[in-house]
Amino acid sequence: MAGGRCGPLLTTLLVASVMALAATEGPDQAVLPAEQSRVQPMTASNWTLVMEGEWMLKFYAPWCPSCQQTDSEWETFAKNGETLQISVGKVDVIQEPGLSGRFFVTTLPAFFHAKDGIFRRYRGPGIFEDLQNYILEKKWQSVEPLTGWKSPASLTMSGMAGLFSISGKIWVSNLKQLYLQRGSE
Numbered sequence: 001m002a003g004g005r006c007g008p009l010l011t012t013l014l015v016a017s018v019m020a021l022a023a024t025e026g027p028d029q030a031v032l033p034a035e036q037s038r039v040q041p042m043t044a045s046n047w048t049l050v051m052e053g054e055w056m057l058k059f060y061a062p063w064c065p066s067c068q069q070t071d072s073e074w075e076t077f078a079k080n081g082e083t084l085q086i087s088v089g090k091v092d093v094i095q096e097p098g099l100s101g102r103f104f105v106t107t108l109p110a111f112f113h114a115k116d117g118i119f120r121r122y123r124g125p126g127i128f129e130d131l132q133n134y135i136l137e138k139k140w141q142s143v144e145p146l147t148g149w150k151s152p153a154s155l156t157m158s159g160m161a162g163l164f165s166i167s168g169k170i171w172v173s174n175l176k177q178l179y180l181q182r183g184s185e
């Protein structure tokens with residue numbers, strides 16, 4: 001599994017090629033009808049929705065190729081969300097440092113299960129079949145919940161959002177540095 005995580009050198013190369021592609025992309029490609037995504041982008045402003053019901057969340061960064069590798073599986077998972085009675089969301093760690101900093105994640109993508117405000121880390125491969133089984137067979141029950149100050153639920157109501165937004169920003173830049181360092185080794 002660890003080997004499937006973001007390779008930073010690869011990241012740099014991919015970012016470069018994606019940027020090159022974007023630069024050459026004409027308006028024709030841009031108007032292709034994209035199928036409506038069922039993955040709900042979550043932000044600090046509607047994070048309270050995650051405190052209710054059952055959710056699976058994916059934390060990702062735009063510059064992380066292994067985040068993109070699991071995109072289609074995550075999309076399939078979201079399309080089956082209604083059947084599985086689960087909401088499927090994603091959090092951009094760059095856009096939402098205040099949210100993602102709370103989870104102290106050092107690898108991306110990072111997946112979390114939330115049920116009635118109780119958070120657990122999902123450490124599977126992020127492929128549809130495994131995600132589906134995780135929910136259907138309630139595999140999350142055997143995973144230790146995140147507790148205490150690490151729990152996002154406890155922070156949401158604490159009025160410390162500003163503080164955590166700052167520490168989250170530091171966290172994101174540290175995380176990015178970590179990737180870049182690994183790339184140059």
Ligand SMILES: *[C@@H]1O[C@H](CO)[C@@H](O)[C@H](O)[C@H]1NC(C)=O
Binds near residue numbers: 041
């Ligand atoms: C949360 O807010 C974002 C940004 O406004 C929006 O794109 C997204 O659809 C919202 N998600 C839900 C579940 O309401």
